[in-house]
Amino acid sequence: MSEATRAEVCVVACAEVWRDAGELLVSPIGLVPQVAARLARATFAPELLLSDGEARLVAGVWAMGETPTTYEGWLPFRSVFDLVSTGRRHVMMMPSQIDRHGNANISFIGGDFNRPDVQLLGVRGAPGNTVNHPTSYWLPRHSTRALVPRVDMVAGVGNDAAAAAGPGASRFHDLHRLVTNLGVFDWGGPEGTMRIVSLHPGVGREEVLEATGFELAADAEVAETRLPTDEELRLIREEIDPNGARDREVRT
Amino acid sequence: MNDKRMSEDEVVAELRSGMTLGIGGWGSRRKPMSLVRAILRSDLRDLTVVTYGGPDVGLLCAAGKVKKLVYGFVSLDSIPLDPHFRAARQAGAIEAAEYDEGMLFWGLYAAANRVDFLPLRAGLGSDVMKINPELRTVASPYGGDELVAMPALRLDAAIVHQNRADAQGNAEYLGPDIYFDDLYCMAAERAYVSCEEVVPTAELGRVHPATMRINRSYVAGVVPAPKGAHFTSCEPDYGRDEAFQRAYVEAAADPESWAAFSRRFLEVDEAGYQAAVAELTAGAGAAR
Numbered sequence: 097m098s099e100a101t102r103a104e105v106c107v108v109a110c111a112e113v114w115r116d117a118g119e120l121l122v123s124p125i126g127l128v129p130q131v132a133a134r135l136a137r138a139t140f141a142p143e144l145l146l147s148d149g150e151a152r153l154v155a156g157v158w159a160m161g162e163t164p165t166t167y168e169g170w171l172p173f174r175s176v177f178d179l180v181s182t183g184r185r186h187v188m189m190m191p192s193q194i195d196r197h198g199n200a201n202i203s204f205i206g207g208d209f210n211r212p213d214v215q216l217l218g219v220r221g222a223p224g225n226t227v228n229h230p231t232s233y234w235l236p237r238h239s240t241r242a243l244v245p246r247v248d249m250v251a252g253v254g255n256d257a258a259a260a261a262g263p264g265a266s267r268f269h270d271l272h273r274l275v276t277n278l279g280v281f282d283w284g285g286p287e288g289t290m291r292i293v294s295l296h297p298g299v300g301r302e303e304v305l306e307a308t309g310f311e312l313a314a315d316a317e318v319a320e321t322r323l324p325t326d327e328e329l330r331l332i333r334e335e336i337d338p339n340g341a342r343d344r345e346v347r348t
Numbered sequence: 349m350n351d352k353r354m355s356e357d358e359v360v361a362e363l364r365s366g367m368t369l370g371i372g373g374w375g376s377r378r379k380p381m382s383l384v385r386a387i388l389r390s391d392l393r394d395l396t397v398v399t400y401g402g403p404d405v406g407l408l409c410a411a412g413k414v415k416k417l418v419y420g421f422v423s424l425d426s427i428p429l430d431p432h433f434r435a436a437r438q439a440g441a442i443e444a445a446e447y448d449e450g451m452l453f454w455g456l457y458a459a460a461n462r463v464d465f466l467p468l469r470a471g472l473g474s475d476v477m478k479i480n481p482e483l484r485t486v487a488s489p490y491g492g493d494e495l496v497a498m499p500a501l502r503l504d505a506a507i508v509h510q511n512r513a514d515a516q517g518n519a520e521y522l523g524p525d526i527y528f529d530d531l532y533c534m535a536a537e538r539a540y541v542s543c544e545e546v547v548p549t550a551e552l553g554r555v556h557p558a559t560m561r562i563n564r565s566y567v568a569g570v571v572p573a574p575k576g577a578h579f580t581s582c583e584p585d586y587g588r589d590e591a592f593q594r595a596y597v598e599a600a601a602d603p604e605s606w607a608a609f610s611r612r613f614l615e616v617d618e619a620g621y622q623a624a625v626a627e628l629t630a631g632a633g634a635a636r
Binding site (some may be wrong): 170213217224 | 419
């Protein structure tokens with residue numbers, strides 16, 4: 097098995113997010129998280145539920161871009177909202193901006209809400225997701241444009257905003273991990289701020305600090321993100337992502 | 349029994365400028381596009397549009413029909429962003445009420461239930477509370493958490509697209525998801541259902557009774573509209589016309605190409621639209 101690419105390291109780092117998640121729906125936004133969720137279920141987290149992104153729960157392993165063959169449930173959009181409210185879900189969203197408290201923006205950039213410089217998707221389900229069940233984030237390009245001191249719009253609720261809004265917001269609020277092309281982060285820093293958990297092999301601490309638009313907490317010794325096992329590489333390359341969708345998000 | 353069949357233009361004749369209009373479907377999926385196209389051809393204006401937005405929103409914005417948009421997102425699914433929606437927002441041309449997707453669901457559900465609001469957690473701690481300053485929270489009368497009181501999204505009219513319906517307004521979806529089409533109908537004063545095919549009542553519900561989600565008590569009009577959701581998807585009758593959707597997005601790149609697209613596809617009646625699409629598709633086939 098040839099050496100793991102950065103994209104494959106990211107896949108495994110994202111998969112690790114759900115290692116002990118339990119029997120719940122994983123909703124991965126983005127290509128690397130989709131490969132990761134399928135990998136996690138095919139290996140160390142078989143109890144996870146996955147959807148086809150349309151209206152069905154899928155059983156077994158299926159390749160990126162392929163139609164699944166076995167379904168284990170019906171999950172139209174209305175049922176997704178029901179499921180969000182029960183808390184049995186862990187979403188991984190792709191923010192356009194995220195700050196050190198974990199506030200995340202997918203709505204607009206620049207200007208003000210009534211006349212944004214750049215209109216994006218809208219808040220989608222981010223406000224409800226973040227106050228109802230565990231949330232993680234994926235950022236394929238770690239940069240000061242994305243990791244910012246203040247987001248232009250709080251779509252996904254961060255730790256400070258959840259605390260300020262009271263128990264209705266904070267009771268089930270649970271920011272878990274941010275995975276980027278450079279490393280893995282959590283919110284174990286002072287007052288629930290972002291902290292380095294591990295850096296991917298070949299990534300230096302300075303490189304990460306320079307690419308981050310705010311102060312990052314870090315222990316004196318920072319771990320290295322683990323490499324994929326041979327079996328994980330085989331599953332990624334041969335069964336889950338033979339056409340290399342992961343490389344479109346993270347170039348090696 | 350009351351025969352509720354009518355044409356797209358007859359539906360539009362019942363609508364008024366300034367109305368609040370709910371549009372069914374989700375993103376670029378099973379949108380009542382033939383009714384949207386009829387609105388584009390009309391002199392209706394100043395609409396408040398409530399929807400999980402797709403190209404319906406883009407087209408209505410491009411035609412200057414929208415005063416206010418109430419939405420959780422606007423997306424073309426296979427293409428993340430709609431160019432006309434972006435342009436309208438970036439020009440400050442429309443009022444916007446952006447909600448969490450679940451809040452929109454709850455607002456429609458409150459309207460359908462004829463209650464002023466429904467409580468939910470979504471929105472708390474987010475800037476949705478700031479950009480919608482009329483939103484209030486409500487204390488639990490039972491000692492639990494204070495939650496968002498999502499106001500009812502009452503609709504003057506709703507338009508949705510289904511796979512089959514009878515002439516009386518009983519409608520059936522055959523794809524994997526009703527989306528929120530039934531709720532739009534229930535939340536509206538008058539609801540209009542376009543469908544791929546009008547069939548005898550006895551032909552409905554053969555797959556499973558749960559496909560008959562919309563009954564005639566919610567429906568004011570039935571519009572026979574084969575390919576009426578084009579270019580959005582209408583499973584299992586047809587998938588999204590990805591090539592046409594790309595053409596729509598590319599045409600929006602500059603005013604000249606948009607004018608040409610409009611002349612060819614929008615400044616014609618529905619039969620003219622479907623003929624132009626067929627011609628485009630045949631041309632693409634011949635070029636292959």
